[in-house]
Amino acid sequence: MDKTELFNHFLAEKSLKKTQGRDNIVKTAASMKGHFDAEQLLSAVKKKDSKISRASVYRTLPLLVKAELVKESIQKDGRRIYEFSQGHGHHDHMLCVQCGEIIEFRDDVIEQRQKQIAEKYNFKMTDHRLEIRGLCSKCTP
Amino acid sequence: MDKTELFNHFLAEKSLKKTQGRDNIVKTAASMKGHFDAEQLLSAVKKKDSKISRASVYRTLPLLVKAELVKESIQKDGRRIYEFSQGHGHHDHMLCVQCGEIIEFRDDVIEQRQKQIAEKYNFKMTDHRLEIRGLCSKCTP
DNA sequence: TTGCAAATGAGACTCAATATCAATACGGAG
DNA sequence: CTCCGTATTGATATTGAGTCTCATTTGCAA
Numbered sequence: 658m659d660k661t662e663l664f665n666h667f668l669a670e671k672s673l674k675k676t677q678g679r680d681n682i683v684k685t686a687a688s689m690k691g692h693f694d695a696e697q698l699l700s701a702v703k704k705k706d707s708k709i710s711r712a713s714v715y716r717t718l719p720l721l722v723k724a725e726l727v728k729e730s731i732q733k734d735g736r737r738i739y740e741f742s743q744g745h746g747h748h749d750h751m752l753c754v755q756c757g758e759i760i761e762f763r764d765d766v767i768e769q770r771q772k773q774i775a776e777k778y779n780f781k782m783t784d785h786r787l788e789i790r791g792l793c794s795k796c797t798p
Numbered sequence: 799m800d801k802t803e804l805f806n807h808f809l810a811e812k813s814l815k816k817t818q819g820r821d822n823i824v825k826t827a828a829s830m831k832g833h834f835d836a837e838q839l840l841s842a843v844k845k846k847d848s849k850i851s852r853a854s855v856y857r858t859l860p861l862l863v864k865a866e867l868v869k870e871s872i873q874k875d876g877r878r879i880y881e882f883s884q885g886h887g888h889h890d891h892m893l894c895v896q897c898g899e900i901i902e903f904r905d906d907v908i909e910q911r912q913k914q915i916a917e918k919y920n921f922k923m924t925d926h927r928l929e930i931r932g933l934c935s936k937c938t939p
Numbered sequence: 940t941t942g943c944a945a946a947t948g949a950g951a952c953t954c955a956a957t958a959t960c961a962a963t964a965c966g967g968a969g
Numbered sequence: 970c971t972c973c974g975t976a977t978t979g980a981t982a983t984t985g986a987g988t989c990t991c992a993t994t995t996g997c998a999a
Contacts, residue, residue, distance in 0.1 A: 674945060674996050695986080710948040715987065732873055735956080736986070751921050760919060766911050771930060774903055779935035780892050787928045789912060794920035815965050815976060836955080851979040856956065876987080877955070 660687045660726055667724035681706050682717045683726065692730055692740045692759050731759070731788050749786070753793035760793060801828045801867055808865035822847050823858045824867065833871055833881045833900055872929050874898070890928035896937035 664683045668675050685702045686693075693701075699714045718739065721727035730738040731750050738759075748763040767787065775782040805824045809816050826843045827834075834842075840855045859880065862868035871879040872891050879900075889904040908928065916923040 672945095676946065676996070678947065708948075710950095712949080712988080713947060716946085735876070751916070751919065751923075753921075754924070760921065762915055762919065764911060764915055767908050770905060770908050770911075771928075774905055775892070775930055775932065778892065778901060778903065779938065780894075780901065780930065780932055781938050782892075782930050782932040783895070784931040785929065786931075787912075788926065789916055789921065789923050790925040790927070791916065791921055791923040797920065797922050813976095817965070817977065819978070849979075851981095853957085853980080854978060857977085 664721070664724055664726055667720070667726075673720070678706070678709055678713045679717055679720070681709065682714060683721065686721060686727055686739075686741050689741055692738050694733075694736045694738055698739070731786065733757070749788070751789040751791070751793070753796055754790055755792055755796035758793050758795075805862070805865055805867055808861070808867075814861070819847070819850055819854045820858055820861070822850065823855060824862065827862060827868055827880075827882050830882055833879050835874075835877045835879055837877075839880070872900070872927070890930070892930040892932070892934070894934035894937055895931055896933050899934050899936075901934065 661680065661683050664679070665675055667673075668679070681702050682698070685705065686698060689698065689701065695715055695718060698718070699709070699711055702709045702714060718727065722729055722739075726742055727739050728742050730740045731752060732738065733752065746763070747768070748761045749767075751760040751762065752758075753760070771782065771785055774780075802821065802824050805820070806816055808814075809820070822843050823839070826846065827839060830839065830842065836856055836859060839859070840850070840852055843850045843855060859868065863870055863880075867883055868880050869883055871881045872893060873879065874893065887904070888909070889902045890908075892901040892903065893899075894901075912923065912926055915921075
């Protein structure tokens with residue numbers, strides 16, 4: 658079952674309507690390489706459907722997140738950054754403050770440790786975000 | 799050497815001027831308990847100096863961050879949250895999405911692990927932020 | 940096919956944060 | 970201590986991401 662179909666199922670489950678706009682948005686999101694923000698997605702969708710409105714993209718993004726097709730990634734200069742879930746599971750990010758590159762990594766020790774900490778505080782973790790800022794290897798003098 | 803004096807040294811080093819406004823802002827920031835955003839700091843400073851402008855607070859906050867007297871904490875509803883560095887060192891945050899409570903914690907295993915990860919990628923870490931979202935013990939059904 | 944609720948497009952609106960700019964105040968030179 | 974150039978300030982305009990509104994359109998169940 659491909660991503661578009663998954664989204665259709667999601668819509669059906671929630672009694673939401675399958676529309677041309679939503680379809681274009683999922684398809685486009687799925688074709689985005691790497692990380693993107695709402696405006697970038699909007700421009701991309703506009704290439705297929707120049708009539709799509711900013712509001713539709715902003716309205717559909719949370720749906721894609723709920724459907725787990727898209728993940729909210731880090732925040733960059735106050736902008737929300739997203740990424741399409743390519744099935745490669747949870748990971749964290751390093752952000753180069755110089756060139757803006759985003760490097761993904763995953764560390765099970767940290768993952769495990771977070772669970773333990775949440776438990777210790779009786780905190781029911783639904784989400785977590787680890788962001789390392791600094792200079793990537795290319796930008797280090 | 800107290801915090802205000804530290805800031806004066808910072809200003810001198812950077813050839814910035816010591817002004818009444820900046821002084822009120824540091825002193826007020828130092829008196830803030832827990833986490834605060836720019837608007838809260840502004841209202842607090844206004845109690846001492848009703849003429850202080852929003853711009854001055856927004857201009858001074860980055861200075862306080864550079865002087866390491868204030869830390870940028872998490873983002874909450876698109877607002878930037880700060881906290882005065884009470885000398886209790888680095889820590890991370892859990893944010894209750896229900897009641898908004900912010901719980902601080904510190905875990906050396908995670909800290910250590912982050913360093914190792916950054917090294918592995920030849921990434922020069924300057925800062926990092928771990929944010930666990932979910933429900934605090936009070937808000938868990 | 941029809942009826943009506945859901946969804947859309949266009950643009951107004953919000954709100955944090957930044958930029959502008961004339962007036963003011965700091966602090967080094969004298 | 971006084972004067973002067975420049976950093977800083979206050980007031981306000983502007984930006985920009987994100988949200989809201991509402992008349993119009995569209996999907997879909999009957």
